[in-house]
Amino acid sequence: MSKPLIGISTYLEAEARWGVWSLPAALLPAGYHRLVQNSGGLAAMLPPHEPDLDRDEAREAAAAVVARLDGVVIAGGPDVRPARYGAETDPRTGPAALARDAWELALIQAALDSGTPLLGICRGMQLLNVALGGTLHQHLDGHGGPPGVFARHKVEPVPNTRLAAVLPEPVSVPTYHHQSVDRLGRGLLASAYAEDGTPEALEVPDAEAFALAVQWHPEAGDDLRVMQALVTAATH
Numbered sequence: 001m002s003k004p005l006i007g008i009s010t011y012l013e014a015e016a017r018w019g020v021w022s023l024p025a026a027l028l029p030a031g032y033h034r035l036v037q038n039s040g041g042l043a044a045m046l047p048p049h050e051p052d053l054d055r056d057e058a059r060e061a062a063a064a065v066v067a068r069l070d071g072v073v074i075a076g077g078p079d080v081r082p083a084r085y086g087a088e089t090d091p092r093t094g095p096a097a098l099a100r101d102a103w104e105l106a107l108i109q110a111a112l113d114s115g116t117p118l119l120g121i122c123r124g125m126q127l128l129n130v131a132l133g134g135t136l137h138q139h140l141d142g143h144g145g146p147p148g149v150f151a152r153h154k155v156e157p158v159p160n161t162r163l164a165a166v167l168p169e170p171v172s173v174p175t176y177h178h179q180s181v182d183r184l185g186r187g188l189l190a191s192a193y194a195e196d197g198t199p200e201a202l203e204v205p206d207a208e209a210f211a212l213a214v215q216w217h218p219e220a221g222d223d224l225r226v227m228q229a230l231v232t233a234a235t236h
Contacts (some may be wrong), residue, residue, distance in 0.1 A: 002050025004070035004234035006041040007106050008032050009124070011077055011142075012048045012097075016022035031219030032121075033073055039227040040236065041071065044114075055102070062106035063114070071234030074076040074104050074124030076217060079179055082138060085130045090138035092178070105131050112207060117233040119226065121175050121214030125202055128213045140198065144176040150220050151175050155200045161191035162212055163201045166229045172199075173216035173223075180215065198215075209233060 008028060016025035026047035033043035049061055054176075081096040082089045104124070105200060108131045111118040120128045126136055145151040155173050157164040181199045184190065190215070192201035204211035210233035218226045 001236065002092065003040060003042045004231055005044055005068070006036045006045045006071040006073060006105075006231065006234060007046040007069045008073040009075050009100070009107060010047045011075075024052055025113055029074065029131050029208060029219065031217075035219045035227045036073070036231070039167060039224045039231045041227075041231040044069070046103075046107065047073075048099040054104075058102050058106040059109065062103065062110040063202070065109060066110040066114055066116050069116060069147070070236065071119070071230050072199050073126055073230070074112045074120045074213075076092070076122035076124065076176075078123065079138075080123065080126055080130055080134075080136060085135045085136065089108065092139040094195065101120040101127075112204070112211060115208035117210035118207075118212070119210075119230040120233065121201075121219065122217055124214060125213035125215050126179060126181065128211075129181045129188060130187045132188055134185030134188065136181045137180045139178055141178070142196065143180070143194070143198065144178060149176075150217060151196055155192045155194060155216065157192045157197055157201070158190065161189065161201075162203045162205070162210070163191040163214075166212075166225050167192075169222065173214075173218070174220035175216045176220075179214060203214055 011027040035044040036043040055214050078097045152172050156170045157167050190199040191203045194200050200215045202213045
């Protein structure tokens, strides 16, 4: 049985430095591809298209990419543009990543439409909610360490959910975010919570295939179970 090919969305930076180079680059923290590989999958990077791609073109491109994959991961990253969910921008919300927003929303829709297993991580969970008509809290405290440092907190899975089948007990998870899900999108179920009541996982119970998102960062820890569940679902 061949290993499933898992596509992971990436950052797109105007300038990145390595060796003697300073160039535009598509970036992905190494924890993501290592998590996929250690969970039994093959990893492929899915850099965003440029922001001038219109919605129909983005959807067409995303559908073509997803058709070649066995699973999709929407990675963590910058804040979602508030206009995407009908909100004014809070001063504490970070700069918009227009190309990523458009591309990753198209990838999410393509995965859901085609029944391709989908996992959202941090920003990926927030985008799944926005893609299905939900909204976000633009700022909360206590879910990250100092800049660039993951914190940890306990997450409580909701019994009888897809997540609880993967993580049957409360777990301590690596976390770094300052936004969270507010109103749930269509057909979504919150399947884990932090002790302060923040939703920590979402799933689509009626999806044709595995469709799960977590607010924490499994790629920053050593618990493979969430990614293994995606890879298992993506294995033909």
